[in-house]
Amino acid sequence: xxxxxxxxxxxxxxxxxxxxxxxxxxxxxERRQKEPVPLKLNEKSVRxxxxxxxxxxxxxxxxxxxxxxxxxxLQTVDACALTEHHDTLKxxxxxxxxxxxxxxxxxxxxxxNTLYPGVAKTYIDQEGFIELAKRYATNIANARYLWxxxxxxxxxxxxxxxxxNDKLIFDAKQFSLRDFESDHTGLLQKLVDxxxxxxxxxxxxxxxxxxAYALIGKAQEVYPSEExxxxxxxxxxxxxxxxxxxxxxxxxxxxxxxLRTIDTWYPEYEDSAIGIGPIAIEPYGAVTxxxxxxxxxxxxxxxxxxxxxxxLGEKLADKNQEHYVMAVLVRGGVFGQSGKE
Numbered sequence: 001x002x003x004x005x006x007x008x009x010x011x012x013x014x015x016x017x018x019x020x021x022x023x024x025x026x027x028x029x030e031r032r033q034k035e036p037v038p039l040k041l042n043e044k045s046v047r048x049x050x051x052x053x054x055x056x057x058x059x060x061x062x063x064x065x066x067x068x069x070x071x072x073x074l075q076t077v078d079a080c081a082l083t084e085h086h087d088t089l090k091x092x093x094x095x096x097x098x099x100x101x102x103x104x105x106x107x108x109x110x111x112x113n114t115l116y117p118g119v120a121k122t123y124i125d126q127e128g129f130i131e132l133a134k135r136y137a138t139n140i141a142n143a144r145y146l147w148x149x150x151x152x153x154x155x156x157x158x159x160x161x162x163x164x165n166d167k168l169i170f171d172a173k174q175f176s177l178r179d180f181e182s183d184h185t186g187l188l189q190k191l192v193d194x195x196x197x198x199x200x201x202x203x204x205x206x207x208x209x210x211x212a213y214a215l216i217g218k219a220q221e222v223y224p225s226e227e228x229x230x231x232x233x234x235x236x237x238x239x240x241x242x243x244x245x246x247x248x249x250x251x252x253x254x255x256x257x258x259l260r261t262i263d264t265w266y267p268e269y270e271d272s273a274i275g276i277g278p279i280a281i282e283p284y285g286a287v288t289x290x291x292x293x294x295x296x297x298x299x300x301x302x303x304x305x306x307x308x309x310x311x312l313g314e315k316l317a318d319k320n321q322e323h324y325v326m327a328v329l330v331r332g333g334v335f336g337q338s339g340k341e
Contacts, residue, residue, distance in 0.1 A: 005308045007109025007336055014332030015101055015199060016136065016259060021093040021145065021250035023224060025086035028155065028215045036090045038247040039222065041078045043237070048073035078241035080248045081221045088215050089149055089222050093255055095140075095208040097194075099201035101329050116311045123326060124200050131323050132330065133196035135180045135262035141188055142175035143212045145250070145258035148223040153214040161209040162194050172212070178277045179264065199330065224248040260331055265320040266294040267301050281327045283335075303328045307335070 024036030050069050058064045082089065102120035107113055139145070143156050150156065156172035168187045175182050182188070191208075198206035216222070225242040242249050260281040263269075269276070276294075279287050283303035285295030295301045303325065310316055310325050 005109060005112050005312060005337070007104075007107050007112040009106055009108040010104055010112070010336040011106040011334045012101065012329050012332045013098075013105045014256075015098045015330045016256065017096040017098065018252045018255040018259065019094045020244055020252045021091050021255050022244065023080070023222060023248040023250070024090040024092065025082045026088045026090050026213070027086060028088045028213070031088055031090065031157070031213045032159070037083070037086065039080055039082070039089075039224075040246060041080050041224070041241050041243050041248055043076060044079050045074070045076045048075055075239075076237045077239040078237060079221065080224050080241060082216070082219055084219045087218045087220075088213050089146075089153075091146060091149070091210075091212045091214075091250065093145075093210055093250075093252075095210060095259070097198035097206040097208065099199055099204075101199065101326065112311060115313055119311055119313055120326075120329075123322060127319070127322070127326075129196045129199040129326070130192065131319075132262070132327055133192045133199065136195055136259055137188055137191040138175055138180050138182060139259050139261060140191065140208070140210060141170040141172060141182075142177055143172035143214070144177060144261060145255045146212055146214055147250075147254065147258065149214055149216070153216050155213075155215040157213045159211040159213075160191060162191065163207060180262070180278075222248070225251040225254050260327065262327060263324060265324050267299055268294055281324070281331050283328060283333070304335070304337075 023039045025039055026034060026036040050071055050073055054065070054068060058068055102117050102124065104116075107116075140160060141158055143150055143158050146153075146156070150172075158170040158172050160168040160170070162168070168191055170187065175188075194203070194206060194208075197203040227240040227242055229236070229238075229240060242251060257280050261278050263279045263281050263285065264277075266279060266285045269278075276287070276290075279285055279294060283295070284293040284297075285302070286293050295303070297305055300306075306316060306321050306325050307328070310322060316322055316325075
């Protein structure tokens with residue numbers, strides 16, 4: 001009889017730990033010589049128009065439509081922009097890379113505790129985290145973590161410091177957001193090797209400092225993270241942006257999501273009609289803005305189905321499934337199962 005994953009308590013700590021990202025304004029020609037200026041949030045009060053979808057009775061009656069449109073849509077919102085003297089956005093954050101994926105932070109399953117460490121070590125010995133490191137490094141180089149700030153930027157430069165006093169400088173637009181087939185020689189390969197060594201444990205510790213510069217134009221709006229408004233929000237601002245000690249910022253979770261957007265192994269990736277591209281590593285392949293889970297248990301493509309087989313020594317269909325499982329463990333999380341099942 002095959003061994004069973006008997007861990008009802010099971011958790012893994014994340015191995016890629018990004019900081020919050022801080023936003024600054026500077027000038028492109030002096031971006032690495034001149035001290036950048038921290039960006040502040042500005043509050044605006046605006047009178048918007050009614051633009052939501054109306055009920056059929058209102059749409060079909062001109063008087064009711066006019067009465068509805070005349071209502072003021074008053075809003076107080078946060079905004080953030082470069083000054084009239086700056087044309088370049090600078091995003092700065094750090095990324096800690098840790099080892100120990102073969103050691104759960106918590107596990108109460110005797111079968112699992114006996115079999116899983118050997119399986120993980122075999123993966124590390126055979127694969128060395130090279131494939132995952134290549135994808136994480138590419139997402140650092142292509143500045144995916146700029147999110148909306150990346151759109152429309154004339155130039156994007158990424159400066160990476162891995163602590164060797166030898167900064168790696170990338171032209172972000174030379175790296176695709178759609179795949180990970182870029183030439184991984186030279187500077188990018190140095191970053192790949194460092195990340196892989198840290199994940200495997202050959203490096204005890206790796207701290208990467210990342211600075212991304214995007215030439216977007218003087219006084220242009222920039223986009224920090226937006227805070228979730230809990231409750232009904234009546235009488236409060238309708239949009240609250242994120243800031244740390246008065247400096248506009250991106251959530252560490254938002255940066256982490258961009259770095260782990262490496263899953264091209266989900267079943268529908270090759271469907272050109274969908275055109276989603278890579279998705280973030282998630283147990284069910286969840287993409288919330290599309291309202292869809294791309295890794296369904298019905299298709300036996302979800303993390304739990306694959307992990308329960310892989311962790312106990314069963315061979316998966318291909319290496320890509322192994323890469324996906326290990327990427328979820330690098331992401332971290334609580335993966336125990338109910339003891340009642």
